[in-house]
Amino acid sequence: MYWNERYECMPEAELQELQLERLQATVRRAFFDVPFYRRAFQEIGLEPGDIKSLDDLQRLPFTTKQDLRDNYPYGMFAVPMSEIVRIHSSSGTTGKPTVVGYTRHDIDVWSELMARALVCGGATRHDIIQNAYGYGLFTGGLGIHYGSERLGASVIPISGGNTKRQVMIMKDYGSTVLTCTPSYALHIAEVMAEMGIKPEEIKLRCGIFGAEPWSESMRQEIEKRLGISAVDIYGLSEVIGPGVGIECQEKNGLHIFADHFLIEIIDPVTGKQLPPGQRGELVITSLTKEALPVIRYRTRDITSLIPGPCPCGRTHPRVARFTGRTDDMLIIRGVNVFPSQVESVLLEMGGTEPHYLLIVDRQGSLDTLEIKVEVSETLFSDKVRRLEDLEKRLRHELESTLGISVKVTLVEPKSIQRSEGKAVRVIDKRKI
Amino acid sequence: MKIKQISVFLENKSGRLAAVTRLLAGHGINIRALSIADTSDFGILRLIVDDPDRAYTELKGAGFTVSLTEVLGVEMPDRPGGLSNILSILEENGINIEYLYAFIGRGDNGALVIFRVEELDAAINVLQARGIIVLDGEKIYRL
Incomplete structure (x- = not known):
């Protein structure tokens, strides 16, 4: 035909x-x-x-x-x-x-x-x-x-x-x-x-x-x-x-x-x-x-x-x-995602170290994006509410910039592995 | 009249709390009281120790996210109604409690409660005005 x-x-x-x-x-x-x-x-x-x-x-x-x-x-x-x-x-x-x-x-x-x-x-x-x-x-x-x-x-x-x-x-x-x-x-x-x-x-x-x-x-x-x-x-x-x-x-x-x-x-x-x-x-x-x-x-x-x-x-x-x-562009659920976008959002938000890690995975059939963000001292609070607010704000900002839903996870400083040379910003666990 | 509390950001993964306590133990810092607030992703460890300034420096040096906050330590009779009375006073005066945690200390009256409130000075004033014993930091550290 x-x-x-x-x-x-x-x-x-x-x-x-x-x-x-x-x-x-x-x-x-x-x-x-x-x-x-x-x-x-x-x-x-x-x-x-x-x-x-x-x-x-x-x-x-x-x-x-x-x-x-x-x-x-x-x-x-x-x-x-x-x-x-x-x-x-x-x-x-x-x-x-x-x-x-x-x-x-x-x-x-x-x-x-x-x-x-x-x-x-x-x-x-x-x-x-x-x-x-x-x-x-x-x-x-x-x-x-x-x-x-x-x-x-x-x-x-x-x-x-x-x-x-x-x-x-x-x-x-x-x-x-x-x-x-x-x-x-x-x-x-x-x-x-x-x-x-x-x-x-x-x-x-x-x-x-x-x-x-x-x-x-x-x-x-x-x-x-x-x-x-x-x-x-x-x-x-x-x-x-x-x-x-x-x-x-x-x-x-x-x-x-x-x-x-x-x-x-x-x-x-x-x-x-x-x-x-x-x-x-x-x-x-x-x-x-x-x-x-x-x-x-x-x-x-x-x-x-x-x-x-x-x-x-x-x-x-x-x-x-x-x-x-x-290049390093990720295609997640059909949407182009660049690690650099995440970086610019984090920098704009302030308070977070520009150390982050994108973890792309596929749960069932849907691509998922988790973004781990290191929490700096200036941002840290002894109140849960404040940290949850931060997570929420980050998620909101990232979602509106990236155009896809993300999970934001706050992690301890230095917990994201540092690499010599080019930083490893992405872990793609999807099996395509 | 204020107590220095150490807060530490902890990821929800095994061994993080142990890492904090091991570090403190290694520097001979004694924990007087602690509480953990946790969400599905992270926890906040709050500590009263015998040497808060040193604990802060050592934890920070080891790469933890730490903060020092001032909290209120109140001694109360270890019997029914002891806490209720104090909460009523704070309520009457419109002082909000962010969180609190209690422990049975070796205080004169028995029970000790750590309060985190926004208006710390106001809280101290109203409690003292009603004859409640607000503990001095030094006293708690050396319990």
């Missing part, structure tokens, strides 16, 4: 021709319409006309998240604001958020890609899609939503949270497809079991899960508990949102929609391209984006190219499931 067989199964030579044509157009627009790119190209003496083959992609400079931040909020846009019909943004967790914009055409492309992804993942227009991704600035909710409508399925825009209601709606409305983070899917399964509802009592048949790394064993667990077929979907707001890539029914790697995105796997240290099979950082160049073209965007996601054609018939390249990040 394909949504757009002509493009999804395009012969490789034809696909490459299309990619080159689109790459050249993107580079031209970036050069002429985005001062950042023009400067970056000029610095290395590169002109749009120099891109004569797909191999020339390697001559282009990289773009990083920092570049988007430096040009906050709209500096990277290649069109005037009058052309922008939608704005999304990251949570702004490590400082300034990254802001992304879409033209009407971008939304159209995104909807097309999401429709493809949904079909690739097993959905049809006859499905009732329960979309439990968060709606709002986060691209997950609206991305899936538009794709579902484009597909012609019935979308239930329930957004995340209120798990009992999710289960009730799933059962009563007869949802057949669930879209959310994999950890939330498992949580729904748990709550469903607690409510005494068996997988046979619901009509759910497939799940499209993403926005955080998950393992093959987690897939099996979700499939068993919900009685469904589950696939992994990939995307990032800087590139477009969900729908950059998705697993097909073969469940052996994610197809990246190559008529819209050109991918490379590079060595994150040297920046050199790596051959198929070797793990490295995924780098994406957008081929059709109007509002925010990205040239060789460093995703910081670690994966590898899977060599050879896929039995599903799609000619678009596949990448292996993601195994990690190149």
Whole structure:
């Protein structure tokens, strides 16, 4: 089953021709319409006309998240604001958020890609899609939503949270497809079991899960508990949102929609391209984006190219499931968390030593974050109430900054192990 | 009329209390009274010792989070109603008690109660005005 067989199964030579044509157009627009790119190209003496083959992609400079931040909020846009019909943004967790914009055409492309992804993942227009991704600035909710409508399925825009209601709606409305983070899917399964509802009592048949790394064993667990077929979907707001890539029914790697995105796997240290099979950082160049073209965007996601054609018939390249990040960012329940955010909250609160430890674990199916904070003398009180207040205040501040619930544990000074060199700020006990 | 109390922050894990008492023992510091307030995550150990200043320095030096607070020590008859009478006086005068702990000392009257109140001086005045014996720190340390 394909949504757009002509493009999804395009012969490789034809696909490459299309990619080159689109790459050249993107580079031209970036050069002429985005001062950042023009400067970056000029610095290395590169002109749009120099891109004569797909191999020339390697001559282009990289773009990083920092570049988007430096040009906050709209500096990277290649069109005037009058052309922008939608704005999304990251949570702004490590400082300034990254802001992304879409033209009407971008939304159209995104909807097309999401429709493809949904079909690739097993959905049809006859499905009732329960979309439990968060709606709002986060691209997950609206991305899936538009794709579902484009597909012609019935979308239930329930957004995340209120798990009992999710289960009730799933059962009563007869949802057949669930879209959310994999950890939330498992949580729904748990709550469903607690409510005494068996997988046979619901009509759910497939799940499209993403926005955080998950393992093959987690897939099996979700499939068993919900009685469904589950696939992994990939995307990032800087590139477009969900729908950059998705697993097909073969469940052996994610197809990246190559008529819209050109991918490379590079060595994150040297920046050199790596051959198929070797793990490295995924780098994406957008081929059709109007509002925010990205040239060789460093995703910081670690994966590898899977060599050879896929039995599903799609000619678009596949990448292996993601195994990690190149930086210290943690993805907890689909939310990006940086240890540095914790540090800044602690410093702002005062009174606490900037010695802390993040302990990430998975209880049942939900990621948990415990933050141990050393209590300094200035903060200490012989009254329990005062310390509990402190814990509460810290928790509140951290939760509002990180956007996820945390458990704050006050610990004795020097009880968090000091390390020589780079401080160990994170213990990730999750088995992904 | 005020007593120095040592408070120590303790994580809820085995051996922390023992670590404090071992340290005090090692420096020949004697514990006169103690109480522990605990939550699910941490505890606060409150101590009256024979040498509070030295205990403070040694504990701090060993890396504990310590504080010195002034509390009230009241002697009361070791019989029914002894504590009740004192609490009534504090209540009548609108003095809130943060916490208290009692021990049977070798005081003249028998029972001793340590009070942590916000308005320490006011508490001493009203109690003394009613003939209650408020113990001097030195006396408690040397019990």
